[in-house]
Amino acid sequence: MKAVIVERPLEIRIADVPKPEIQNNADVLIRVLCGSICGSDIGIYRGTNALATYPRIIGHEYGGVVEEIGAGVANLSVGDVVAVDPVRACGHCYACSVGRPNVCKSVEVTGVHRDGGFAEYVVAPASAAYRIDTARVDKGLISLVEPYSIGAQVNHRADIHAGDRVLVMGAGPIGVSITQVAKSRGAEVLITDIFDSRLDRAKSMGADVTVNVSTGDLDREIDRFTGGEGMPVVVDSVCSTASFEQSVAVASQAGRVVTLGLLSRPSQIAMVELTKKELDVRGSRLNNHRFPEVILGFEDGSLTPAGMLTSAFRFSEVEKAIARLLEHPELECKVALRFD
Ligand code: MN
Ligand code: ZN
Numbered sequence: 001m002k003a004v005i006v007e008r009p010l011e012i013r014i015a016d017v018p019k020p021e022i023q024n025n026a027d028v029l030i031r032v033l034c035g036s037i038c039g040s041d042i043g044i045y046r047g048t049n050a051l052a053t054y055p056r057i058i059g060h061e062y063g064g065v066v067e068e069i070g071a072g073v074a075n076l077s078v079g080d081v082v083a084v085d086p087v088r089a090c091g092h093c094y095a096c097s098v099g100r101p102n103v104c105k106s107v108e109v110t111g112v113h114r115d116g117g118f119a120e121y122v123v124a125p126a127s128a129a130y131r132i133d134t135a136r137v138d139k140g141l142i143s144l145v146e147p148y149s150i151g152a153q154v155n156h157r158a159d160i161h162a163g164d165r166v167l168v169m170g171a172g173p174i175g176v177s178i179t180q181v182a183k184s185r186g187a188e189v190l191i192t193d194i195f196d197s198r199l200d201r202a203k204s205m206g207a208d209v210t211v212n213v214s215t216g217d218l219d220r221e222i223d224r225f226t227g228g229e230g231m232p233v234v235v236d237s238v239c240s241t242a243s244f245e246q247s248v249a250v251a252s253q254a255g256r257v258v259t260l261g262l263l264s265r266p267s268q269i270a271m272v273e274l275t276k277k278e279l280d281v282r283g284s285r286l287n288n289h290r291f292p293e294v295i296l297g298f299e300d301g302s303l304t305p306a307g308m309l310t311s312a313f314r315f316s317e318v319e320k321a322i323a324r325l326l327e328h329p330e331l332e333c334k335v336a337l338r339f340d
Contacts, residue, residue, distance in 0.1 A: 003057045003119035004318050004337075009047025014316050017057070020123040025072035028126045030082060035062035035118050035337040036143040036309070037321055039172075044112065045322060052112050059118030060086035060111035063142030064339070066129070073126040082129040083145035084117060085291050086110040102153070102286040109286065118315060120339055130291040136299045140312075144305040144334060148294040149287035150260070151177030155185060157284040158233050158258045162186030165226055167250065170237035171198040171210075173308055173334050174260065178235055179207050181294075184302040187233075190225050192218060195330040205307045222250055231255060241267040248273050248281070256280045312336040 001019040006012050022029055041058045043049035063083040066076050076082065088108045089101030096104050110116045110124075132142055151174065160166055164187040168175045171193035179189045183206040191207040193199050199210035211221045222231055230252030236243045239261025247257045248269050257279055274281065297303030313321040315337040325332050 001120040002316070003115075004059065004315055005055050005057055006044050006052075007055045009054070010045065012045055012058075012319055012322075014318070017119070019121050020119075022068055022070050022123055025070035026125055026127065027070045027123050028066050028073055028076055028082075028129055029068040030064040030084065030122045030124060030129065031067050032062055032064040032117055032120060032122055032339040033081070033139055034064075034143045034339060035059045035315070036147070036334045037061075037318075037325060037337065038147070040112065041118075042322055042325065049112065051109075056111070057115035057117075057119050058111050059116040059337075060109055061143045061146040062117030062122070063132070063139075063145065064122070067121075069126065076126050076129060076131060080131045081134045081139060081142060082131055083142045083291060083295065084110075084122065084124045085128045085130065085149070085287070085289075086112075086116065086146065087286050087288075088114065088128075100288055102288040107286070118318070118337060130295055132295050133299050136301075137295075138306070140336065140338075141298065141305050141309070143336065144308060145291055145294050145298065146287075147173050147308075147334065148177045148181065148297070148303060148305060149290040150174055150284075151179075151181040152290035152294050153287040154178045154235055154258055154260065154284045155181045156288070156290070157282045158235060158256050160185050160187050160233055164188070164233050165231060166190070166233040166235065167192070167222065167231040167247075168207075168235050168237060169243050169247065170239075171195075171202040171207075172237065172329075175235075175237040176202050176205055176308055176333065177305075178237060180205055180303050180305075181297070183207075184297055188225075190221065190231075197330045198333070201307060201333060205304065218250070226252065229253075234258070236260065239263060241265055245269055248279065251277060251279055253277045254279075256282065258282050258284050260284050308334045309336055310334060312338055315339050
């Protein structure tokens with residue numbers, strides 16, 4: 001079969017590799033239908049993802065059709081269309097024991113630490129493959145369950161509920177997915193970016209207020225949005241040293257701040273800023289069994305991912321797809337790869 005392999009940084013190719021086989025009776029064999037490209041795939045390609053090892057079949061946003069099932073698989077049947085959760089955990093460390101396998105001390109992500117989904121076939125544990133009703137969800141959207149699971153995880157970590165006013169910094173795919181999940185929970189969302197085109201998309205996908213921070217006055221807009229209280233919930237999907245500092249600065253008294261970034265450079269935040277507001281600052285990483293709720297949202301229409309897909313390429317054109325994303329961050333949101 002063919003697979004997208006990053007041999008080493010900056011060297012990506014379509015390779016012929018052995019078709020994977022079911023190894024144990026809890027596995028399923030999936031014929032991949034589509035994938036979507038994430039910033040972390042590009043980080044592996046460029047050599048800036050410190051967690052990646054090479055050579056690697058990349059891709060953690062993908063889905064397909066179940067073609068074979070192991071003898072012990074009861075939750076899936078041949079022909080089911082599934083999205084695959086890329087998080088793999090040890091099951092017995094402290095984090096796993098308290099129900100948080102997404103931060104398992106030896107967590108691995110398929111497509112990063114292990115081979116991933118940008119291939120014609122994948123074998124995955126049936127417990128990580130979630131069925132989607134294709135009568136209600138376009139098959140071309142199934143790879144977007146994973147990025148929405150990031151948005152759902154942020155909403156859990158930020159404890160977003162009806163009536164909350166939420167600032168989402170950054171209107172890329174993650175910012176948009178956070179926004180849509182927050183809207184589905186009844187929150188109001190102010191989203192920022194430096195490109196009007198991305199803000200227009202975020203607005204069409206549900207954001208209540210948009211602010212272009214390169215031309216507008218964010219502090220004034222926050223005052224207007226919150227009646228001068230400051231933001232009760234801030235999510236930083238820009239993930240720079242400055243955006244983390246700003247998240248803390250614009251949070252209200254008794255507010256919550258959620259970070260997603262993996263930057264190792266420190267931000268400058270004085271302890272008094274956290275103490276005087278009694279802020280909850282929380283990290284949010286990957287997703288903790290959020291696929292079922294995201295799929296439910298896709299199926300019942302409370303989440304509408306179609307607006308996120310801006311281009312599609314055959315998987316054999318993966319280099320072109322990556323170049324397109326890098327050259328036009330203002331126009332592209334998610335770029336799909338087709339495998340069928
Ligand atoms: Mn991703
Ligand atoms: Zn663990």
